[in-house]
Amino acid sequence: xxxxxxxxxxxxxxxxxxxxxxxxxxxxxxxxxxxxxxxxxxxxxxxxxxxxxxxxxxxxxxxxxxxxxxxxxxxxxxxxxxxxxxxxxxxxxxxxxxxxxxxxxxxxxxxxxxxxxxxxxxxxxxxxxxxxxxxxxxxxxxxxxxxxxxxxxxxxxxxxxxxxxxxxxxxxxxxxxxxxxxxxxxxxxxxxxxxxxxxxxxxxxxxxxxxxxxxxxxxxxxxxxxxxxxxxxxxxxxxxxxxxxxxxxxxxxxxxxxxxxxxxxxxxxxxxxxxxxxxxxxxxxxxxxxxxxxxxxxxxxxxxxxxxxxxxxxxxxxxxxxxxxxxxxxxxxxxxxxxxxxxxxxxxxxxxxxxxxxxxx
Numbered sequence: 001x002x003x004x005x006x007x008x009x010x011x012x013x014x015x016x017x018x019x020x021x022x023x024x025x026x027x028x029x030x031x032x033x034x035x036x037x038x039x040x041x042x043x044x045x046x047x048x049x050x051x052x053x054x055x056x057x058x059x060x061x062x063x064x065x066x067x068x069x070x071x072x073x074x075x076x077x078x079x080x081x082x083x084x085x086x087x088x089x090x091x092x093x094x095x096x097x098x099x100x101x102x103x104x105x106x107x108x109x110x111x112x113x114x115x116x117x118x119x120x121x122x123x124x125x126x127x128x129x130x131x132x133x134x135x136x137x138x139x140x141x142x143x144x145x146x147x148x149x150x151x152x153x154x155x156x157x158x159x160x161x162x163x164x165x166x167x168x169x170x171x172x173x174x175x176x177x178x179x180x181x182x183x184x185x186x187x188x189x190x191x192x193x194x195x196x197x198x199x200x201x202x203x204x205x206x207x208x209x210x211x212x213x214x215x216x217x218x219x220x221x222x223x224x225x226x227x228x229x230x231x232x233x234x235x236x237x238x239x240x241x242x243x244x245x246x247x248x249x250x251x252x253x254x255x256x257x258x259x260x261x262x263x264x265x266x267x268x269x270x271x272x273x274x275x276x277x278x279x280x281x282x283x284x285x286x287x288x289x290x291x292x293x294x295x296x297x298x299x300x301x302x303x304x305x306x307x308x309x310x311x312x313x314x315x316x317x318x319x320x321x322x323x324x325x326x327x328x329x330x331x332x333x334x335x336x337x338x339x340x341x342x343x344x345x346x347x348x349x350x351x352x353x354x355x356x357x358x359x360x361x
Contacts, residue, residue, distance in 0.1 A: 034078030036098050039129040040070065047131035050124065052296040056090070058114050058139040066110035068092050068133060070124060073103045082106055084122040088137060089115040092122065117143030119159075119357030134357050136297040141335025144361040149246055149303070149332050150206045152191045154180035156360035158336065160221070161295065164343075164351030173356065174221060176202070186240055188212060195221065204337075209247035214240045217259050217281040219307060219328055220341050221353055225279060229263035237262045241281070244332055246303060248285055255285040258310075261322075266311070277313035280322060284308075292331060294340050294354050301334035336361060 041047050054066035070082060081095040092108040108124075117139040124131050137143055144151055157177040179192035179201075188205040190212075195201065202221065205212045215238050218224045230236050241259035248254045261280035268275060286304040293299075306329055310322040328343035341353040 035076070036074055036078040036080035037076035037127060038072055038074035038080075038101075040072060040082075040124060040126050040131045041129055042073075050131070050133040052133060052135060054110065055298055056114050056135055056137045058117050058137055058143070061113045062090060062110035064109070068108045068110070068124075070094075070106050070108055070131075071103065072106050072126065074098045074101045077101060080106075080126070082108060082124065082126045084108065084124050084133075086112070087122050088118075088120040088135075089113050090120075090122075090135065092124070118359045118361075121357075136357060138297070138299075142299050142301070142333050144335030144358075146335045146361055148206065149244060149334055149337055150191070150204055150211055151335070151337060151361035152178060153360055154178055156358070158338075158358040158361070159356045160353045161356045162351075162353055164345070164349070173197075174353070176221070185214060188240075190214065209245060210242050211244040211246075212240060213243045214238050216262065216264070217241070217279050218309060219343055220330065220338055222341075222343065222351065224309060224326060225264040226267040227265040227274065229265060229276065243283065244303065244305060245285060246288075246334075250285050250287060256282065258282045261312075264311070275313055275315065277311050277315075277320070278322070279312075279325075280310050282308040282310055286329065292340070294331075295356055297355075299331075299333040299336070299339050299355075302339070303332045305330045305332065 048071035050071070051069040053069065054062070056066065072082065077098050077100065079095070079097050082093070084092040090110060090112040092110050094106050094108040114137040117137050119134055119136045122133050122135060124133060141147060145153065155178065157175055159173060159175045162172055162174055175196050176193040177196070179194050182189050182191055184190070188207065190203045190205045193202045193204065203214045216223070216225065216228055217239060228236055239260045239262055242257065245254065259281045261278040263276065264279040265274040265276045284306045286306050288303050290302045290304065291298055291300040292302055306327060308327045309325040311325045312320050312322045326343060326345060328341060330338060331340040333339045336355070336358060338353070339355040343351045345351055
């Protein structure tokens with residue numbers, strides 16, 4: 001905010017009024033001396049999240065709507081300067097005078113013009129304290145050179161935040177990197193998305209209007225079934241199925257389909273026994289052409305898809321039928337692919353995979 005406090009003629013009452021506000025920070029102040037001190041981290045030394053605001057588009061100069069809200073804990077009042085480094089033609093800065101100690105937020109205004117699409121990491125500095133935040137710059141196709149919903153450029157990558165009660169030793173971030181190697185299956189060229197920090201891979205192919213994957217009938221990067229039944233002397237089975245269509249509307253006849261099925265098992269953790277049966281997916285196009293914001297970045301040309309895991313237990317005999325098990329909503333952005341996945345794992349409990357940054361797509 002811009003505010004000049006005139007201490008001449010206002011006196012002590014105005015000073016008390018300013019101090020009674022929630023640790024108000026002035027961008028410009030006349031006649032006040034001293035240097036503020038503080039930190040961008042919490043008491044454990046962990047960086048606090050910065051909130052990025054605005055839309056960042058290549059060759060478009062930043063305006064007042066482009067700013068970052070940083071969390072600061074001031075320990076000494078006085079003049080302060082909080083700033084970022086310059087990355088991809090942009091930087092962020094705020095200076096002024098703080099009148100009270102303690103935790104507060106500071107608005108750093110953006111300056112410059114983004115040069116290249118993709119995600120850029122900035123280092124925010126205040127005294128000896130440094131923290132990072134990420135800006136995603138967009139262009140045609142959400143900042144990607146890809147013209148559809150499956151990038152295939154080798155070494156391009158997407159980093160996701162994993163949020164929710166994930167089981168097992170899983171990190172809070174996941175990076176999917178496109179491999180340079182491909183393979184042919186059923187006449188389709190498949191590209192490998194290799195995941196780290198734990199080793200894994202997802203496989204994707206595309207034909208005009210339709211996108212395919214090879215795997216189990218579950219969700220992207222998340223395994224739900226406790227076991228996939230392997231035939232005696234065989235390999236763990238997978239199925240090839242279309243996971244997305246970009247040439248149908250939600251009301252068209254081809255907007256919903258089911259995959260082939262394979263045998264899977266679900267563990268009853270109370271009895272330590274498995275319930276076996278047949279597993280498949282029902283996939284439905286929910287919407288097309290929309291836009292949505294994820295972790296501060298707005299993406300366009302989004303297709304939303306519902307995945308419903310269906311299971312037919314052996315215990316039901318010949319009368320058993322496929323029934324819903326777990327469902328989720330996936331969002332795919334043009335030029336990028338998967339940008340968000342929210343799985344309803346239990347009542348009032350979700351797990352999500354949400355795009356954080358990307359490069360080289």
